[in-house]
Amino acid sequence: MKKIRNHVERLFHDLPETEEVIQVKEEIVLNLQEKAQDLMVQGKTEEDAINKTIVDFGDIDEIKAELQQPSEQMSPVKKKHTRLNLWFSVWGSVLFISLMWFMNVEYSPNTIWFVYPTFAILWWPLSMYYYWRRQGGGK
Known part of the structure; x- marks a missing residue:
């Protein structure tokens, strides 16, 4: 499920690699992989399950906005x-x-x-x- 990890990395490419960003990325990757596994159990192929998971995940602008707040906060x-x-x-x-x-x-x-x-x-x-x-x- 390298495709999921690569997708999440692309989504967060413009954020600095802080501990908080790394933790959020890992959590998102794990959740997406779990969802893809569930879809494969339901009978979808691996590629279809991964694509559907990525499409359903959607936009992360709110998450990125939270993570971009300056450390002065x-x-x-x-x-x-x-x-x-x-x-x-x-x-x-x-x-x-x-x-x-x-x-x-x-x-x-x-x-x-x-x-x-x-x-x-x-x-x-x-x-x-x-x-x-x-x-x-x-x-």
């Missing part, structure tokens, strides 16, 4: 959570690095070792910062 709650995650990672890292510094000073003041876990810990807020920026933060 992201809910304010999600944007707020992204910013909250960033601040949580910053403060969590500061607290953890402070703990490492205290343990270093208190238990082994002659050897400075707290900088090593500090580099590993700093990846957390750094990755959250880039995620926040990718989601449109700071605009």
Whole structure:
């Protein structure tokens, strides 16, 4: 049923390949293949069943319009959570690095070792910062 998949790919060719678009395309392909299978069970040939399925599917302008909405339409709650995650990672890292510094000073003041876990810990807020920026933060 490659013909169905190709038809759906042609319908969505002008949309960017986002996770949402891929998911919608897969769902449509599965539904159309299922309908074609049902028609073949009813006695139609494979080619007739596929053609009838494609013709009956019709227009997808409404679906495309929904998928084309800009990502700026992201809910304010999600944007707020992204910013909250960033601040949580910053403060969590500061607290953890402070703990490492205290343990270093208190238990082994002659050897400075707290900088090593500090580099590993700093990846957390750094990755959250880039995620926040990718989601449109700071605009």
